[in-house]
Amino acid sequence: MAGIPLTPVPLAAAARGAVALAVPLLVGVGTGAVTPAVIAAIGALWGVSQDGSDPYRLRVRRLVCMGLAAAAGLLAGELALRGGHTASVTVCLAVAAVLAGAISLRGPLASVVGMHLLLGVTIGSGIPVPGPWWQAPVALLAGVGLVVVLSATPWLWRRHHIERAAVLAVFRAASEALSAAGTPAAEAARRQLTAALDHAHQVMGRHLDRAGRAETELGALLGAFHMAVRLGEVTSALVWEGRPLPRSVTDVPLLMAGQLLPDRGELPASVPGTAGSEASSPGLRALAGLYAESGRARPQDAAPRLPAHPWHGAGRLRYAVLLPACVLAAQVCAELLHGPRGYWLPMTVAFVYKPDFGPVFRRALHRCAGTVAGVSAIGAVTLLTTDTYALIGAVAAFGALMAVGVRHHYALATTGLTAIVFVLLDLLGDHRALYGERILDTALAAAIVLVAHFALWPDSAAGRAAAQTEAAVAAALRYRDLAPDATSAQRHTLRRTAYHRLAEARRAAAHARGEPSRPGRTLPAWEEAITAAEQLCDAVSARNVAASPPSMLSAPRRTASDAVGE
Incomplete structure (x- = not known):
């Protein structure tokens, strides 16, 4: 297709x-x-x-x-x-x-x-x-x-090949999300970025508590991963703005990857113009700042562990x-x-x-x-x-x-x-x-x-979808409420937790809809609550990089109780 x-x-x-x-x-x-x-x-x-x-x-x-x-x-x-x-x-x-x-x-x-x-x-x-x-x-x-x-x-002979590929995939997904900004494909592209970040987070999990020297391969990977987490926030903010971005902006994540993890010929070495020349908004200025830092990235903050849904x-x-x-x-x-x-x-x-x-x-x-x-x-x-x-x-x-x-x-x-x-x-x-x-x-x-x-056990999948949607919406609201007073590390923990739970909730909802249901029963609109919470998280990310005033941050259009209620 x-x-x-x-x-x-x-x-x-x-x-x-x-x-x-x-x-x-x-x-x-x-x-x-x-x-x-x-x-x-x-x-x-x-x-x-x-x-x-x-x-x-x-x-x-x-x-x-x-x-x-x-x-x-x-x-x-x-x-x-x-x-x-x-x-x-x-x-x-x-x-x-x-x-x-x-x-x-x-x-x-x-x-x-x-x-x-x-x-x-x-x-x-x-x-x-x-x-x-x-x-x-x-x-x-x-x-x-x-x-x-x-x-x-x-x-x-390729000890960290899998970790390297997972981290590079985040930068590519960020570039694709920026390319889709201002188009109907923007939401799907941002979700792909979340999926890439989740995968990289899981792959890098056992390394996150380690202190690696920047000159070692593991140190470079840790620095690139932490920069990728920060890039996710800036990318979400720019996607939330909803305006198309020029090539000189959309290729910035690839440029960053080339600086952080060099010697990969498939990544461009340069593009016309710079992110800074296009920095007409706080979001673009934040992207330009990340690009400037990418040559000296260090894994300074301890990354959070992804939450599980047993x-x-x-x-x-x-x-x-x-x-x-x-x-x-x-x-x-x-x-x-x-x-x-x-x-x-x-x-x-x-x-x-x-x-x-x-x-x-x-x-x-x-x-x-x-x-x-x-x-x-x-x-x-x-x-x-x-x-x-x-x-x-x-x-x-x-x-x-x-x-x-x-x-x-x-x-x-x-x-x-x-x-x-x-x-x-x-x-x-x-x-x-x-x-x-x-x-x-x-x-x-x-x-x-x-x-x-x-x-x-006819309602097992629906029950999991309802519980995970409620937990995901709650995580999004915590991100909104606690991010303004949080440190950088705490803010990224709140953000990654919220987006990860939202992605899990979306998968659980798809799982529930893949199962037969009782005749005449209509499943709740979990996806609407999840989408609204994702948009809320995008708006919070925009506020975090000063791309929007706090007044733009309202609660999701559908609350958790609305979504999971029978």
Whole structure:
């Protein structure tokens, strides 16, 4: 569609996905140790699903925690299966689901850990693995370890590359926001600037308490980040003024980036004129002042930590009850339909029922679509060839597809995962024709989740949207009321907190609107309250740089109570 920028294909991640999945299988086939190799490939498969583009330390931490949780779950499920009692398998699944639900909503990392603990139990209790009891968990950890090595190795030669890219993205977003000033695209461009600042803030988070010398790479990054925070305030003020700006002004953020983080040829070295020559308003003069300071920026103020929005205790408790209920229902259906090896149903429930990952209805729909596509794709491959090495090549290709899908679309990731699992099961000796059954199992698991979620917890997404909108509007009002008497550091803390909460509230509102609602029910106009609060924050920023008189600052047109009231 015209006007929508295309996200680059993550070629490095795709290559890592292909290598991580192919290498264990090639080693296993070559040495005859096929079963441990397949378990290692399952570990690599889950590792690829969590191989992000965030800083290396955070990436490694997530992969290690995920691997340990999955290995522990696999061991527990394996021991339950070896006990020979169906009841022990069911109890193990129920306990794992309760634990997963209890910890999943404590944060992004806990969510990943909880899901893979449950996945490990599901696979361990559903697929008999010969050999000593410790072999499968060790093999799984080896597969995850391979992904860790592939993902973190670039740290050796580009240690702060990810942080640098995130900070540079803020300056580019500021330039785009200034270019959009005075046009209908200004609000969207300012939101993109907020998103870029939020991302840079998260990426730089572990460095913000450090004192880096300006001549070091980290010191330069810290100075550039703090300048980017100040630039966000000035840019918001100029966007709020609502008048078009000349090229000599809109390229100033790029000039600043070139001074703060030099040696990047894609950033312009100079532009016609200067910001100062155009400084016909306090906002423009503030921009010119920032540009003059950019050659000697120092990280003087401690940056704030971004606030989190954990789910309330009642929501966590309800999810901790519903998840095991869904898993148990899926396990009962699996026993009735398939007997042994009925792991697909509870495994799909574990993947689908993640309200913190996005709308449950959309996730279930994408899961079903991806399963159909994956079954069709691997079915077409097996019609052409059943050669083991050709199938391993197909696994590599689907691993690359999955790595791309993890970053772009859940259905695409599910397509790759489904096809890979079929090959892995075939290598384990399960040669049954299960294509149609797995599609039906996926649809049944999705139906179980949707019925439980919308019958017993229909207002979960709307409740989060209401709570986050109210908190965001309150943060905007605090910014308005406290900024005049705050220090520079306190003012930037108030501002970043307000804009961050507003961005989260907007995402929560979109999440709620992506879920089906009861017939005849109209959701509150959260977006109107959020937009009004954003405009208030822009006006406060304008006042802070002396671009408008205090009398311009009124409360949002819609209050929090207006927005969240039923």
